[in-house]
Amino acid sequence: MSKVNILKLLTKKQQHEKFAVVTCYDASFARLVQKAGIDAILVGDSLGMVLQGRDSTLPVTIDDMAYHTACVTRGCDQPLIISDMPFGSYNSAQQCADNAATLMRAGAHMVKIEGGGWLAESITRLNQAGIPVCGHLGLTPQSVNVLGGYRVQGRDNDQAKAILADALSLEAAGAAMLVLECVPRKLAAEITNSLKIPVIGIGAGSNTDAQVLVLHDLLGITEKTARFVRNFADGATSVEDALKRYNTAVADGSFPADEHSFD
Template identity: 40%
Template sequence: MKIRTSTLRELKNKGIRFAALTSYDMHTASIFDAAGIEVLLVGDSASDNVLANQGTAPITLDEMIPFGKAVARSAQNSLVVFDLPFGSYEVSSEQALITSIRAMKETGAAAVKLEGAKIDQISRIVDNGIPVMGHVGFTPQTLHGLAGYKVQGRDQENADRLMSECLAIQKAGAFAIVLEMIPAALAKEISIALEIPTIGIGAGSDCDGQILVWQDFAGLGERSPKFAKKYLSLRESLQAAAVEYRSEVQNGSFPAIDQQF
């Protein structure tokens, strides 16, 4: 079944949770799509998980476009969402719209995502027919402004602010909101208050959906955040396979007869 933005709303209304993963290439996109993952996010997390940058801020739109193309071309059913990188939408609603149009035209993605309560930007993009996913709580692009990797909304004042931001983002026309690194109780309150689905990452189990960076999910990185569960130990498996391959090359057992012409 082809997943659309309206599908996520239908799932929320039925009380059915859905899954999302990041993806930046054809292989993970096709595998996760075949597994039934409802949402694939071409995340700016490619910055530190693919391009070896420190954090998400350095990646550019030009660098992200090829990732978006690969994922959108490879996913048959999953909803592909393109993450607008830092610096490509903050200046004005016009800048946000121009960036979103380019992202949609060049990648074939079905929606865009942006961080923060950028209400004017969200409204402008939505008004021009492009679906928008919001993102509040810990917003990696503004890591330095948040003074590091800190859970957001612990005190009542900031909890109230996050709730207000989510309601404003919903009113602006977003079809879903990512809640990152906020207390589980607050995420539950927001999820109940909103008509649109919430997608948690470090926000407890009561969100309508969950998302993980695929390298964290698969155990490919050297370390993973507290909120991530490793469903594989892919880094260990790949390293062991590489060691075995090198050994067979050295001792002459690869290529064997059945690998030769």
């Protein structure tokens, strides 16, 4: 496996080659992710739930994210490392730039921020500062209190149009990738086909350019998982084997299946 960068993942989209992303929070698992050949790691604010035992991602701080990003970078040198901007860390363009720089200094190759067109100014500013951005639309967990819980987004026509418009706005502002979470598969396919940048799905059907899962979910560690999760540790001989199974299933299109998707 050679060093993965944004251009390599963009080429995969253009050549219709699907790729896998997985969350990771420490050096030991990062080594296994690399050995499994997975192209990208998301150091997710999901660590608030799977590592810290909290009931949401909201309490996670920029210091938490920088610490775990640095841990991951010590365990691997080939996957692209994306680090989440946590809740409250990008309310203004200046705050966003300062906190993103902290994550890049910790070893991230890209930062991910949740939200729509209102982030355009911040994304443009980050690009000018040499910081690549991955957007995140659909179910945005940091906005769970506004959304009224963890619910599928974009099922009605107006909401679907708004998500597509936001996706186009983020791309125009300079976002290099986009995560779509818990949206109907037809909407995800439309957005993926409308954007030049790679689209990473989670609960968004099989027609996105890539898939991402939380490490603890795909290893069967999480006690209660969402519909879009598959336990790749079931029948695997090791953690590395489970990660390889996930990587292969994404690449060959067998994951996600219909039962992991929403209409």
